[in-house]
Amino acid sequence: MSRRAPRRGRQWARDLAVLLALGLYAVPYFWQVLTSIKPEAELLVLPPLLPSHMTWEHYQAVLRQSLIPRALGNSLGVACLTTVLALSLGVLAGYALARLPVPGKGLILLGIVAGSAFPQIATVSPLYLLMRGLGLRDTWTALVVANASFALPLVIWLLAGFIREIPEDLEQAAALDGASRAQVFRYVLLPLVAPGVASSALLTFLFSWNEFLFAYTFTATEASRTVPVALALFPGIFEVPWGDIAAASILASLPPILLVAGLQRYLIRGLLAGALRE
Amino acid sequence: MTARERAARRVGVLYLAPALTALLVVTVYPGLWVLWLSFQQRVPIFGIDRFDGIANYAFLFSDPRFWSALRITLVFTLVSVALEVVLGVAVALGLWRQRFGRRLALGLLLLAWALPAVVTAKMFEWLYHPAAGLVNFVLGGHPFNWLGDPALALPGLIAADVWRTMPFVALLCYARLLGIPAEMYEAAEVDGAGRAAIFRLITLPMLRRILLIAALFRTLDSLRAFDLMFVLTRGGPAGTTETLTVYAYRSLFQTLQLGFGSAIGVVVFALVMLVAWAYLFAQRREEAAS
Numbered sequence: 001m002s003r004r005a006p007r008r009g010r011q012w013a014r015d016l017a018v019l020l021a022l023g024l025y026a027v028p029y030f031w032q033v034l035t036s037i038k039p040e041a042e043l044l045v046l047p048p049l050l051p052s053h054m055t056w057e058h059y060q061a062v063l064r065q066s067l068i069p070r071a072l073g074n075s076l077g078v079a080c081l082t083t084v085l086a087l088s089l090g091v092l093a094g095y096a097l098a099r100l101p102v103p104g105k106g107l108i109l110l111g112i113v114a115g116s117a118f119p120q121i122a123t124v125s126p127l128y129l130l131m132r133g134l135g136l137r138d139t140w141t142a143l144v145v146a147n148a149s150f151a152l153p154l155v156i157w158l159l160a161g162f163i164r165e166i167p168e169d170l171e172q173a174a175a176l177d178g179a180s181r182a183q184v185f186r187y188v189l190l191p192l193v194a195p196g197v198a199s200s201a202l203l204t205f206l207f208s209w210n211e212f213l214f215a216y217t218f219t220a221t222e223a224s225r226t227v228p229v230a231l232a233l234f235p236g237i238f239e240v241p242w243g244d245i246a247a248a249s250i251l252a253s254l255p256p257i258l259l260v261a262g263l264q265r266y267l268i269r270g271l272l273a274g275a276l277r278e
Numbered sequence: 279m280t281a282r283e284r285a286a287r288r289v290g291v292l293y294l295a296p297a298l299t300a301l302l303v304v305t306v307y308p309g310l311w312v313l314w315l316s317f318q319q320r321v322p323i324f325g326i327d328r329f330d331g332i333a334n335y336a337f338l339f340s341d342p343r344f345w346s347a348l349r350i351t352l353v354f355t356l357v358s359v360a361l362e363v364v365l366g367v368a369v370a371l372g373l374w375r376q377r378f379g380r381r382l383a384l385g386l387l388l389l390a391w392a393l394p395a396v397v398t399a400k401m402f403e404w405l406y407h408p409a410a411g412l413v414n415f416v417l418g419g420h421p422f423n424w425l426g427d428p429a430l431a432l433p434g435l436i437a438a439d440v441w442r443t444m445p446f447v448a449l450l451c452y453a454r455l456l457g458i459p460a461e462m463y464e465a466a467e468v469d470g471a472g473r474a475a476i477f478r479l480i481t482l483p484m485l486r487r488i489l490l491i492a493a494l495f496r497t498l499d500s501l502r503a504f505d506l507m508f509v510l511t512r513g514g515p516a517g518t519t520e521t522l523t524v525y526a527y528r529s530l531f532q533t534l535q536l537g538f539g540s541a542i543g544v545v546v547f548a549l550v551m552l553v554a555w556a557y558l559f560a561q562r563r564e565e566a567a568s
C-alpha cells in the first residue's frame with residue numbers, strides 16, 4: 001500500500017508522456033493545418049515556425065476559385081451511395097451466410113475472403129473497358145458500382161460475423177409468436193445488429209472517400225472527380241500553391257477525421273472484427 | 279429435407295443473390311478478363327488487337343524495368359511492414375496502461391490512418407520541401423532533396439507509408455494486450471521476473487498471433503499500394519520508387535498498352551495470393567503441430 005502514492009504520480013507522468021509522444025506523431029497533420037493559415041509571403045521562409053498572423057486567404061481561394069467544392073460534393077455523394085449500396089447487399093448476404101442453410105456455403109465464404117485480397121490494379125483495366133462500354137465513364141454510377149463491389153467482401157464478412165454473435169433465441173421466439181422471416185429480420189435482428197452495421201458503414205464510407213485509383217481512372221471532368229483526384233491534379237500556374245494545397249487537403253480530410261473522432265468505438269470494433277477473419 | 283428447410287434454403291439463396299451477382303460482375307468477371315487481356319497485344323491508338331500467347335510475360339521476364347519494379351515493391355513492403363510492426367508494438371505498449379486521456383490518445387493515433395492517402399502524399403511532399411520543409415528544418419537545415427535524390431526517395435516514401443499505416447498495427451496489438459489477464463503479470467512479478475523477461479516470456483508470445491495477422495494484412499496492402507507513390511514521387515526520381523502497381527498503371531493508361539499492363543496487374547495479383555496462401559499454409563501447419 002505504501003507504494004500507491006508515488007505510483008499515482010508516476011502514472012500521470014507516464015500518461016502525459018504517451019500523449020505528448022502521440023501529439024508529436026501527429027505533427028505532420030498539424031503542420032499542414034498551420035500551413036493552410038499562413039500568409040502566402042511567409043510560406044517559403046523557415047524559421048520562424050509560427051505565422052505572424054492567421055489568414056483565411058488560402059481557404060477563400062480554394063472555395064471560390066478551385067474545383068475542390070465540386071469535388072467535395074462528388075466525394076460525399078459517391079461515398080454515401082456506395083455505403084448504402086454495399087450495406088443493403090451486405091446485410092442480406094451476411095444474414096443468409098450466418099443464419100440460413102445455403103448450399104456451397106464454405107466455398108462462398110472462401111471466395112469472399114479471397115475477394116477481399118483482390119488488388120485494384122489487377123481489375124482496373126477490365127473495369128475501365130466495362131465502364132466505357134456501358135457509357136458510364138465520368139459518372140457517379142461507375143464509381144459507386146466499383147467501390148461498392150470492392151468493399152462488399154469485407155462488409156459481408158463483418159456482418160455475417162456480427163450476426164453470428166447475436167443469440168438466436170430472440171429470433172426463434174419471435175418466429176414462434178408468428179412473425180414472418182422478413183418481420184423477424186426487420187424488427188428483431190436489424191436493431192440488434194445496428195452497431196455492427198454502423199461499423200461496416202463507417203469503414204465503407206472511409207474506403208470510398210479515400211479511394212483514388214478507380215476515381216482517377218474512371219473520371220474525366222469535374223462532373224464526377226472526387227476530392228483525392230482533384231487534390232492530386234491541383235493546378236499551379238507558375239509555382240506550387242502550397243498554402244492552397246494545404247487548405248484543400250484539410251478540407252478533404254475533415255469528413256474522415258470527424259467520423260473517426262465521433263465514432264471511434266465503431267471504427268475500432270470494425271477494424272478488429274475485420275482483422276480477425278479466418 | 280422438410281418443406282421448412284427447403285423454404286429456408288430458398289430464402290438464403292434469394293438473399294445472397296444480389297451480393298453474389300455484384301461480385302461476379304465487378305470482381306470475378308474482370309478478374310478473368312484481365313487474365314485474357316494479359317495474353318493479348320492491345321494498343322488501341324495503333325489499332326493493335328491480337329492474341330499473343332505468353333508474349334507479354336516472356337517480355338516481362340527480360341524487362342529490366344520490371345525486375346527493378348519488383349525489387350522496389352519487395353523492399354518497400356518488407357521495410358515498411360517491419361517498421362510498422364516494431365513501432366506498432368511500441369505504441370501499443372505505451373497506450374496499454376493509459377488511464378488519463380485514452381480517447382484523445384487513440385484519436386491522435388488514428389488520425390494518420392483516417393486520412394486519404396492522397397492527402398498524406400501532399401502533406402509529405404510539403405514536409406520534404408528542400409528549402410522550406412519541416413523535415414530539413416528539424417534535421418538542422420541541411421537542404422536534402424528528399425524526393426529528388428535517387429538515394430533518398432524510397433526511404434522518404436517508406437517513412438510516409440509507415441506514418442500512415444502504423445496505427446493499424448498498433449490498434450490490433452493494443453486490443454490484444456487489453457485481453458491478457460492481469461493475473462499472468464502478477465504471478466510473474468511475484469516470481470521475481472524482470473521487465474525484459476516479462477516482455478519476452480509473456481507479452482510477446484501473447485501478441486504473436488495478432489502480430490502475424492497484422493503483418494499479413496499490411497503485407498497484402500503494401501504489395502497493392504498505389505496512391506501514395508503515384509502522387510508523392512510519381513515513381514521517380516529515375517524510377518527509384520516505381521513499384522509494380524505504378525508500372526502497371528503507366529503501361530495501362532499512359533502508354534496505353536492494355537495487354538502488357540494487364541500482365542503486370544496479374545503478377546501483382548499472383549504475389550498477393552502467394553503471400554496469403556503461404557500464411558494460411560503456415561497457420562495450418564502450426565495448428566496441426568499444437
